[in-house]
Amino acid sequence: MKIAVLGTGIVGTTLGSKLVEAGNAVMMGSRSANNPKATDWVESAGEGASRGTFADAAAFGEVVLNCTAGMASLEALELAARENLDGKILMDLANPLDFSQGMPPTLTVCNTDSLGEQIQRAFPRVKVVKVLNTLNAAVMVRPDLVPGDHEIFMSGDDAGAKSRVMELLGTWFGWKARDVIDLGGIQTCRGTEMMLPMWITLMGALGTPTFNLHVVKGGGAA
């Protein structure tokens, strides 16, 4: 299938390569059509990989993955252009992290709003599904890097789009349906975006970005 990956960072290139490997046609979108990182990626990813502007990629993809840095996401999506996005599923993987003041980063929006909600409000005819924003890129595409049960979270207002995303995550990366917890409407992504400070702290405490969380439900133990 034809997939747009917006963003040339570690998330975009990791997902893009995995999607090409699985036989998809992937266009990586960036601010300029001849972005050097996108050019390098096209070369390394091989047949099925292409590059273009944000608008080229958005027009190309049946599904669009927002892998831009969170602080730049709204602008990138404006450049991608409404007419190329409307009616499509936008998987939003971005987190609104501001590293400009050093570590730890802060969130540019949180608590009473979220990036996912901002995107959905700005693009009301796009089916925004927030997903995969709580783990490392390597684990996104290889859940088996973390042993046993562990989960990812999904937020979005369109039930059909969420079902489709759940299928795609299985087909593309091997996430089983029971590994994907549907939190509810797009507003619930406040919770996952606000997990980022904890994620970064845990990465430090554990000494590795290769980890994930398993939600363990209690029984009716007496």
Next chain:
Amino acid sequence: MKIAVLGTGIVGTTLGSKLVEAGNAVMMGSRSANNPKATDWVESAGEGASRGTFADAAAFGEVVLNCTAGMASLEALELAARENLDGKILMDLANPLDFSQGMPPTLTVCNTDSLGEQIQRAFPRVKVVKVLNTLNAAVMVRPDLVPGDHEIFMSGDDAGAKSRVMELLGTWFGWKARDVIDLGGIQTCRGTEMMLPMWITLMGALGTPTFNLHVVKGGGAA
């Protein structure tokens, strides 16, 4: 041992009862010495349970547990009085949640600061250890209510105090040392306090407050 529990809510009464049951002398502190909830608790908890003002309790306890509502914690600790707290371990279980605008609650402080840090700054000679603020009261005192491995998190600037808290959590409630992840200094509690929106969302999605998180670390899988 002599323990002060500040706060008469579900966290304070649940922990207080468990601590009395285990043979400790527990004084529940509240704004007024004759708080009806504290009176009820003393009656139900039985021998070893007593009540008093925040200051009475803080003076009584060798260790002090902050189980007040987060929005009221700083004021409660001022009432508990510096001279009763200085040099002691303060286990801070509170989260700065504001329910005044309905659900979901927002945090009154987050992102660039946290309640744990505010308390440590306001009481520099108190050994503040943020802990147990990421799970339901029933699970705090009965980790076995959630099956298998799952963890709690600890933040604080005093290494000795954190070791002691780890011991106490084992003795009091059965948390094993490997279940308690030391995140680092008190600043790291920004991460755990900011998990609360996710915790509340997950409670809704799972349909129960009886759950916890297991941090699953990846290996060097090829």
